[in-house]
Amino acid sequence: MGLVYSQPACRWASSGDLQRLYSALRDDSAQLNVQEPISGDTPLIAACRRGxxxxxxxxxxxxxxxxxxxxxxxxxxxxxSKRTFSLIDYLLIAILMPILLLGYFLLKQRKSVSLMEAVLSSDVNIDAVDYVSEHGKTC
Structure with a gap:
């Protein structure tokens, strides 16, 4: 199912609803960097999680x-950077779409490359260390 966001801007960024996100930011510009109370996700993180x-x-x-x-x-x-193929992606490709394998791979990778370019063109800290990397154990 995935995360359920209480902050409207995070919810609409995650679902890809640009019209509602635009309206929310027009009405309250502070929603641009609002953070979820529990996860701490921002609308940008929510959108990146979903691609x-x-x-x-x-x-x-x-x-x-x-x-x-x-x-x-x-x-x-x-x-x-975590967005990759899942086991289900590979099974569907191998069983249902063998002819379209190359096209599917190219389209999915192109989207990931575009996402990476968009985020890297911002002022993101490329040296940021997450909880797992810092402590060597899973969360």
Whole structure:
């Protein structure tokens, strides 16, 4: 199912609803970098978790702070760099779409590259260390 966000800007960034996100930011610009009370996710982190390129670009263009970290001390860059194929992706490709394997791979990788470029073009701290890396154990 995934995370359920209480902050509207995080919820709409995660779902990819640009119209509602635009309205929320127009009404209250402080929502741009609002953090979830429990996870500490910002709208930018929420969008990066879900791979919403249009939302990430919109937030960065409007001055979202790529340096902010969540409760796990992760920035948006941590979530962009973690986006890879899952086991289910590989099974679906191998069983249902053998002919389209190359096209699917290229489209998914192109989106990940675009996400990475968008985040790296911001002022994100590329040396940020998350909780797992810092302490050598999982959260």
């Amino acid at each position: 919403n390129l249009r939302v990430v670009e919109y937030l960065l263009d409007n001055g979202a702070d790529a340096q902010l970290t969540n409760q796990k001390q992760r920035t948006c860059l941590h979530y962009v």
